[in-house]
Amino acid sequence: MQDFWNFAGNFWWLIFPIMGMAGGAAKAWERSSKQRHERRLETLRLKGELKSQQLAARGAVAPARAPRQAAGDEQASTKQLLEKLFAEHDEITARWLDYELDVAKLIAFPAMSDGRQPLTAAFLRAKKTADTLRPASAEAKLSETQIAEYLDAVGNYAVAFDVAERDARRLRNSTFSEAERKRLDRAQHMLKVALDESATQAERQIAYKRVRDELDGLILLSDEAVDALEKQVAGELPPA
Structure with missing residues (x-):
């Protein structure tokens, strides 16, 4: 124990850079947590919107045409949701390709193409999941579970990209000698x-x-x- 206090007495000044590093990490975690929370709220909102549309489609038609008409209206609402998700999915991929195909950006922000960086690796995993769960088309017949899984995957993809991009812009070339x-x-x-x-x-x-x-x-x-x-x-x- 005496050795520890001797070390602390000789190197007390280290507490300041350590506190600065800890503070920066805490702020980064807070931002990413806030983004994940906001994305969860958006996911819940879209799920609620889809469920409301489906319930309205089932209950707002004449009895004689209810089954067929309700199925058609439900498919239309699902198609609209999938089209929104496809657009967001494609937008994130385009933003990523803007780094991947632009050599000037790769030199300026090399972490965006470095799978050894934890946040970049997490983004690439989220991308793979979203790409795997993406339906073939907006007209595809999907269960509510499949739609919910794809919706969550796109949300995670969006958050993971934003976090990885922010980290890459912070790091720049600092990881190199x-x-x-x-x-x-x-x-x-x-x-x-x-x-x-x-x-x-x-x-x-x-x-x-x-x-x-x-x-x-x-x-x-x-x-x-x-x-x-x-x-x-x-x-x-x-x-x-």
């Missing part, structure tokens, strides 16, 4: 040359090769990102 950060800076500079339309094609190709060399072993570029970058360097126009 000083030498690696210099390589990232050089890659960022050479990328500007490679995409500079005023540079010659030879200059752009040399700069592109330098970008690949500097990123080798630091950031893994997907085949799609490489293909998109090569087309930009070559000056190809995107498809209409």
Whole structure:
């Protein structure tokens, strides 16, 4: 016990950075918890809305046409809900691809493509779950349990992406060594040359090769990102 107090007396100043780190972690947890709570409320609201529409469809039709008409109205309300979920699902995926396919963003925020980062890994798991549970179409015949599972999955996907994105923007390149950060800076500079339309094609190709060399072993570029970058360097126009 005396050893502990001797250590505390000599290194008392460590309490300040430790408190700062703990405070930052607590704030991040509080934000993510708030997002999860808000998403749960939204999920409950949508479930309640779906149930109300289904009950209204079953009870607001003439008796002679009730079964068939109610089934049609219930299917219509389910379709509307699925279309909303598809739109949100696609929006999150598009935001993720904006990082995944943009080499400049990957260099600036490398954690977004690093599955070793806990929050990025959690996002990728949420993405896989949402993609797996996504119905083939809005007209698909689903049980209430299947709809609820997909709704929850999209909600978790949205929250996981927001948390991972915020963390990646906080970290930037801080997880790399000083030498690696210099390589990232050089890659960022050479990328500007490679995409500079005023540079010659030879200059752009040399700069592109330098970008690949500097990123080798630091950031893994997907085949799609490489293909998109090569087309930009070559000056190809995107498809209409």
